[in-house]
Amino acid sequence: MEEKNKSSDPLIEELRAAESKRNKKTLLVSAVILGLALSLLAITWAYSESLIGPRVDIEAGEAEVLEDxxxxxxxxxxxxxGEHQExxxxxxxxxxxxxxxxxxxKVEALLKRVAELKAGxxxxxDASKEANLRFDDSRKELDTWFKFVxxxxxxxxxxxxxxxELEDPEDKLNRALVATEDxxxxxxxWHTSSLHPCGAAKDAK
Structure with missing residues (x-):
């Protein structure tokens, strides 16, 4: 009789009820998480080919641009x-x-280096005359650039x-330095933009 009363103690029953409630809540949350994970896996699997496809297209496009x-x-x-810029x-x-x-x-040594850069x-x-350029304006732009520098x-x-003879030779020097750097x-x-100026190789099919 005493054992029966102990098993029906209200405090114990309350604890058991709380534990049961926590277990049910844990199972529910786990089920939701599992469901979301399975859904995400299914979506990824279903669209895996379409996700890979565009990347293949991009690589093919890059290869085509390089060929052009x-x-x-x-x-x-x-x-x-580029070497002359260095x-x-x-x-x-x-x-x-x-x-x-x-x-x-020092001045003579500098003038010699300038002359070497000009010659290069x-x-x-001269070599650019043989280059196949991609756009009509590219030839004029290239010729103008070489003459300006x-x-x-x-x-x-x-x-x-x-x-x-100059009133401010340092100002003229600075302006020439800035102009050449620019x-x-x-x-x-000009040659790193998306509209690359080079055309296709002349023997390309």
């Missing part, structure tokens, strides 16, 4: 100008520091002998 812009002469000119990046700092100075040896770009300009480099060549940056933008 792979003219070796054009690519070679771009690569060479040369310019070092030369620019030295021009700013020493071109208007009184150390004739002139060679690229050559003109600005001439400023550095003439400045040491002209500086005595030109190289513009060239980089």
């Amino acid at each position: 812009t792979n003219d070796p002469a054009c690519r070679a000119v771009i690569a060479s100008v 040369t310019w990046n070092t030369l620019r700092k030295d021009l700013r520091q020493d071109l208007l100075g009184e150390d004739s040896a 770009l002139a060679k690229d300009f 050559d003109r600005e480099l001439d400023v550095f060549v003439k400045l040491p002998t002209e500086k005595a 030109a190289f940056q513009n060239f980089r933008v």
